[in-house]
Amino acid sequence: MSLPSGAFxxxxxxxxxHHFKYVFDRAKRIECPSVRVYFTNALNEHGQVGFxxxxxxxxxxxxxxxxxxxxxxxxxxxxNFTREVDMILVAKKSEMIILDxxxxxxxxxxxxxxxxxx
RNA sequence: AAGCGCGGGCACACAGUCGCCUCUUCGGAGGAGGAAAGUCCGGGCUCCGCAGAGCAGGAUGCCUUCUAACGGAAGGACGGGGUAACCCGAUGGAAAGUGCCACAGAAAAUAUACCGCUUUCGUUCAUUUGAAAGUAAGGGUGAAAUGGUGAGGUAAGAGCUCACCGGGCUUUUGGCAACAAGGGUCGCAUGGUAAACCCCAUCCGGAGCAAGAUCAAAUAGAGGAAAAGAAACGGCUCGUUUCGCUAUGAUUCCUGGGUUGAUUGCUUGAGCUUCUUGGCAACAAGCGGCCUAGAUAGAUGACUGUGCCAGACAGAACCCGGCUUACCGCCUGCGCUUAUAA
RNA sequence: CGGGGCGUAGCGCAGCCCGGUAGCGCACCAGUUUUGGGAACUGGUGGUCGCAGGUUCAAAUCCUGUCGCCCCGA
Numbered sequence: 001m002s003l004p005s006g007a008f009x010x011x012x013x014x015x016x017x018h019h020f021k022y023v024f025d026r027a028k029r030i031e032c033p034s035v036r037v038y039f040t041n042a043l044n045e046h047g048q049v050g051f052x053x054x055x056x057x058x059x060x061x062x063x064x065x066x067x068x069x070x071x072x073x074x075x076x077x078x079x080n081f082t083r084e085v086d087m088i089l090v091a092k093k094s095e096m097i098i099l100d101x102x103x104x105x106x107x108x109x110x111x112x113x114x115x116x117x118x
Numbered sequence: 119a120a121g122c123g124c125g126g127g128c129a130c131a132c133a134g135u136c137g138c139c140u141c142u143u144c145g146g147a148g149g150a151g152g153a154a155a156g157u158c159c160g161g162g163c164u165c166c167g168c169a170g171a172g173c174a175g176g177a178u179g180c181c182u183u184c185u186a187a188c189g190g191a192a193g194g195a196c197g198g199g200g201u202a203a204c205c206c207g208a209u210g211g212a213a214a215g216u217g218c219c220a221c222a223g224a225a226a227a228u229a230u231a232c233c234g235c236u237u238u239c240g241u242u243c244a245u246u247u248g249a250a251a252g253u254a255a256g257g258g259u260g261a262a263a264u265g266g267u268g269a270g271g272u273a274a275g276a277g278c279u280c281a282c283c284g285g286g287c288u289u290u291u292g293g294c295a296a297c298a299a300g301g302g303u304c305g306c307a308u309g310g311u312a313a314a315c316c317c318c319a320u321c322c323g324g325a326g327c328a329a330g331a332u333c334a335a336a337u338a339g340a341g342g343a344a345a346a347g348a349a350a351c352g353g354c355u356c357g358u359u360u361c362g363c364u365a366u367g368a369u370u371c372c373u374g375g376g377u378u379g380a381u382u383g384c385u386u387g388a389g390c391u392u393c394u395u396g397g398c399a400a401c402a403a404g405c406g407g408c409c410u411a412g413a414u415a416g417a418u419g420a421c422u423g424u425g426c427c428a429g430a431c432a433g434a435a436c437c438c439g440g441c442u443u444a445c446c447g448c449c450u451g452c453g454c455u456u457a458u459a460a
Numbered sequence: 461c462g463g464g465g466c467g468u469a470g471c472g473c474a475g476c477c478c479g480g481u482a483g484c485g486c487a488c489c490a491g492u493u494u495u496g497g498g499a500a501c502u503g504g505u506g507g508u509c510g511c512a513g514g515u516u517c518a519a520a521u522c523c524u525g526u527c528g529c530c531c532c533g534a
Contacts, residue, residue, distance in 0.1 A: 008137060015415065016379090050415060060155090060433050068138095068419050075137065076420090098420070 008075045014050030014086065019043065023050070023086045030112060032104040034093040035070060039114065042084040049074055053091040066091040073102045080115045 014020055027038035042048070051070050053063040070089045109115045 010138085010417095013415075017415085018378090020415075052415085061431095064433060065419090067415095072137080072420055 008071070008078075012046065012048055012078075014048045014088065019048070019086075020050060020088065023088050027088070028112065030105075030108040032101070032108050034091070034096050034101055035105060036090040036092055037105065037108065038088040038090070039085045039112075042086050045084070047078075047081065047084040047086055049087045049089065051089050051091075057091050058094045062094050063091075066094070066096050069096045069098050069101060072098060073105055076102060077106060077109070077115065082114060085114065 014023070022043055023038055023040055027040045030037040030039070051067045053066045055063075057063055057066060070091065074087070074089065106115065
């Protein structure tokens with residue numbers, strides 16, 4: 001399987017409360033079966049992303065797992081973005097399968113012309 | 119061999135690619151747990167008066183030892199369970215006091231007398247019925263009924279007397295102690311409940327790393343009140359009283375402000391461990407060796423391949439010692455019982 | 461990290477302090493009334509008292525552990 005390589009350092013993460021608020025206030029929403037995506041134009045030079053898994057999802061293990069899966073999907077998709085956006089991914093389900101999440105995110109983003117067509 | 123009992127260990131492994139965090143001598147190295155969990159206890163650490171006294175409140179509760187400390191552990195005593203190995207136990211005090219014990223029952227804590235039993239006196243055809251006295255053996259109720267069983271004894275009965283069992287008091291021996299064993303004595307006098315209030319003994323100051331400290335930026339650099347008594351009022355971290363400390367400005371109180379980010383605290387510690395010594399043991403002492411996550415919207419993941427028993431419960435957030443709860447299974451040591459064979 | 465509260469009938473709540481009978485309202489069922497329905501009236505059904513263990517003669521109530529939910533403070 002040929003994965004697009006992508007570095008994902010800490011500077012690409014959403015770090016602060018006010019930054020989260022900035023995104024939520026002016027975001028558009030994409031609904032996928034297991035993930036909800038908020039996005040808007042980037043505040044800084046390059047796009048940043050945050051992950052949310054609330055206590056409704058499950059225990060600490062489940063929440064960590066779903067965050068990792070969302071992060072992995074973002075990492076694979078980020079090189080195909082057409083423009084720099086800030087993004088928040090919210091987990092909706094406790095059970096996630098990485099390929100399903102990735103493909104549903106991909107189709108959803110293509111509709112909003114965030115992704116280049118391959 | 120089967121069925122049990124008591125421990126100990128592991129928690130998918132290996133290889134490759136991409137990605138994340140920390141450290142770095144820039145080659146690389148390290149990177150969640152036995153419970154990291156629940157937050158049920160105990161400590162360290164930090165600040166508040168480096169914390170004193172009383173009351174209130176709370177916790178613990180057979181004895182001794184271990185420990186920094188504990189509600190933990192070890193060893194023992196007693197009681198209970200098991201054929202046994204072994205396991206379980208909030209196990210101080212009810213003659214300090216108060217309360218409660220539904221229903222049933224004569225009576226529920228006071229020695230009383232419902233049905234009874236017996237004698238005497240009267241009455242009657244009649245052991246029919248009435249009165250007085252004695253009695254608590256028997257009856258039914260209840261979770262629980264004032265020692266139990268047997269014999270003697272008696273009008274009927276009764277520790278009234280005796281034997282055995284149980285109990286109280288006292289004493290001797292053993293033991294650090296809990297307690298055990300034995301002797302003497304008392305015919306036996308006072309149910310249960312303290313996970314009801316309570317009494318006794320021991321212990322506990324309060325708050326918590328979002329504690330606390332530093333730096334930068336922004337905002338503010340303000341307004342009002344308090345004057346010689348070291349007295350009152352107030353303040354000094356959150357049950358309360360007391361004690362102690364506390365001043366005229368660089369102080370205290372009220373109003374206003376009290377925000378954001380970074381650094382630190384942050385991992386070398388009551389640390390782990392080989393051996394030796396002491397101890398029944400928990401554990402302690404000595405010598406040597408080792409360094410084992412440190413994130414801060416919160417790091418361990420994804421994919422591929424191989425193998426097998428097909429991977430459970432579950433994610434560090436200041437740090438330790440416990441307890442409790444969750445858990446697919448696998449490996450292993452010692453011991454007990456039963457059966458068979460030799 | 462710390463603190464507090466609640467789990468009782470299908471729903472909302474009493475009862476718990478001080479232990480012995482589980483009750484109230486709505487809902488549900490049956491009957492009366494009405495031409496029929498609603499309303500009203502009468503009667504009735506329905507509860508492992510979140511779960512497990514203990515204390516006690518006896519536990520919704522007391523104690524311990526545990527599960528779930530909600531709220532508050534820094």
